[in-house]
Amino acid sequence: MIIIFFGPPGAGKGTQASLTAKTLKIPHLSTGDILRDKLLDQDTLSIKLKKLMDSGNLVSDDILNEIIANRLKLPDCQGGFVLDGYPRTMSQKIFLIDFLESHDLSISKIIDLVIDEKIIIHRIKSRSNIENRLDDREEIIKTRMVKYIEETKPLFKYFRSKYPNDYHIIDGDQDIEKIQDDILKIVKNEDFQP
Numbered sequence: 001m002i003i004i005f006f007g008p009p010g011a012g013k014g015t016q017a018s019l020t021a022k023t024l025k026i027p028h029l030s031t032g033d034i035l036r037d038k039l040l041d042q043d044t045l046s047i048k049l050k051k052l053m054d055s056g057n058l059v060s061d062d063i064l065n066e067i068i069a070n071r072l073k074l075p076d077c078q079g080g081f082v083l084d085g086y087p088r089t090m091s092q093k094i095f096l097i098d099f100l101e102s103h104d105l106s107i108s109k110i111i112d113l114v115i116d117e118k119i120i121i122h123r124i125k126s127r128s129n130i131e132n133r134l135d136d137r138e139e140i141i142k143t144r145m146v147k148y149i150e151e152t153k154p155l156f157k158y159f160r161s162k163y164p165n166d167y168h169i170i171d172g173d174q175d176i177e178k179i180q181d182d183i184l185k186i187v188k189n190e191d192f193q194p
């Protein structure tokens with residue numbers, strides 16, 4: 001099973017993607033986590049990445065596409081995977097679709113978590129106190145929201161028209177358990193009533 005999660009920063013995408021992957025026993029590929037891991041290397045590349053991420057800007061498509069291509073080729077992805085944070089731009093979308101087509105793979109479900117911007121700002125502010133992520137400061141959240149609206153939202157039209165029966169919008173302003181329940185119904189093809 002191949003599942004893609006979409007959702008603005010703070011929508012709970014990472015939490016839901018991780019729970020879903022655990023239940024389905026497939027890897028959870030979070031590009032945010034993979035990039036944060038890379039920062040630990042402390043080389044020239046990681047200094048560049050840190051600057052971009054801390055300011056709320058996106059890392060270059062070439063870097064992301066390479067990370068994803070290398071990751072998807074590993075044996076643990078052969079039974080499916082959950083994508084969280086990728087694709088985020090048009091170029092990443094094109095790269096992913098090409099990759100999947102050339103490996104005879106297709107997307108099973110797309111989960112689009114939707115949530116009001118005011119709730120997001122409130123949530124991220126409390127997360128930043130706990131996790132101390134520099135990119136969770138309020139002015140940076142705004143940049144990340146703008147990036148999401150400008151770069152990622154335009155991809156939805158493509159996915160909605162290509163996968164009309166497998167593109168699902170989920171209300172992100174519910175308890176974690178309820179959201180996960182909704183998602184599992186969808187991935188298990190059970191009756192889902194929003």
Ligand code: ADP
Binds near residue numbers: 092
């Ligand atoms: P969130 O979903 O809360 O915005 P993530 O943890 O997914 O945060 O990502 C953190 C940062 O990592 C992003 O703001 C961006 O700088 C970088 N990043 C993650 N995924 C991508 C991607 N697919 N393309 C470009 N940059 C990315």
